[in-house]
Amino acid sequence: MTHSINQIASKKGPKVPDQQDYEHNPQAIEKDSFRQIRELTDLSSLTQDQQQVVMRVVHSLGLPDVAGSVRFSANATQAGRQALANNGAILCDVEMVKQGVTKRMIEREPLCFLNDPTVAMLAKNRNETRSMAALSLWTDSLAGSVVLIGNAPTALFRLLEMIEQGAPKPALIIGMPVGFVGAAESKQALWDAHEKLGIECITLLGRMGGSAVTSASCNALLRCNLGEYY
Numbered sequence: 001m002t003h004s005i006n007q008i009a010s011k012k013g014p015k016v017p018d019q020q021d022y023e024h025n026p027q028a029i030e031k032d033s034f035r036q037i038r039e040l041t042d043l044s045s046l047t048q049d050q051q052q053v054v055m056r057v058v059h060s061l062g063l064p065d066v067a068g069s070v071r072f073s074a075n076a077t078q079a080g081r082q083a084l085a086n087n088g089a090i091l092c093d094v095e096m097v098k099q100g101v102t103k104r105m106i107e108r109e110p111l112c113f114l115n116d117p118t119v120a121m122l123a124k125n126r127n128e129t130r131s132m133a134a135l136s137l138w139t140d141s142l143a144g145s146v147v148l149i150g151n152a153p154t155a156l157f158r159l160l161e162m163i164e165q166g167a168p169k170p171a172l173i174i175g176m177p178v179g180f181v182g183a184a185e186s187k188q189a190l191w192d193a194h195e196k197l198g199i200e201c202i203t204l205l206g207r208m209g210g211s212a213v214t215s216a217s218c219n220a221l222l223r224c225n226l227g228e229y230y
Helices: 003-012 026-040 048-061 063-069 076-085 093-098 115-127 130-138 151-164 183-197 209-224
Strands: 070-072 089-091 146-149 172-174 202-203
Touching: 026 048, 026 076, 048 070, 063 070, 063 089, 063 115, 070 172, 076 146, 076 172, 076 202, 076 209, 089 093, 093 209, 115 130, 130 151, 146 151, 146 209, 151 172, 151 183, 172 183, 172 209, 183 202
Parallel strands: 089 146, 146 172, 172 202
Antiparallel strands: 070 202
16 A cells, blocks of 8 residues: 555654745746846946856855955956957866866866876975965966966965966956955955056955855856856
């Protein structure tokens, strides 16, 4: 004899609630999410492309107020879109950032050297983080690249040092590491130095950030290149 779930539950405990009424369609969910974000944030001072990035930042963190902490250099979105359209290298500080870049929108696999066999030894010999050591392997790919740093403030500090010392310049740095030690400081350093160093950047000031929000910002520019706007 077969029994329904509720019949079984009635013998053992509280009745299982009926199925909840919620949206199933992914396109509808995304559309309504960005409708709400537009209602909850003031995007009027931003260009259309900047709005797309900020909405992705808000969407990733679930915090409308964070919109006011996003900063764009003068030509950040244009430079980033052009580099991505040209299939420039996408350099990531950690694997989570790499995996967050939407693969259907790119032709070139993002690069992350954090787990390269030589990096751990370099970091140990230099008494520095693996994220810093991994940037030693970025040099050949830096020129015209899009850099995504969402986890390691030390990587962002090291990148700024490298550029100041004459390393090739990326087309765009999306620097949004998260944390309590060095995160806010590294992003402020990026923002304070970008004009002097002649680099374009997008950053999220303060402690908030992370892998998801960093890759989402890159995805926003990729979507703009495909004409996908919300």
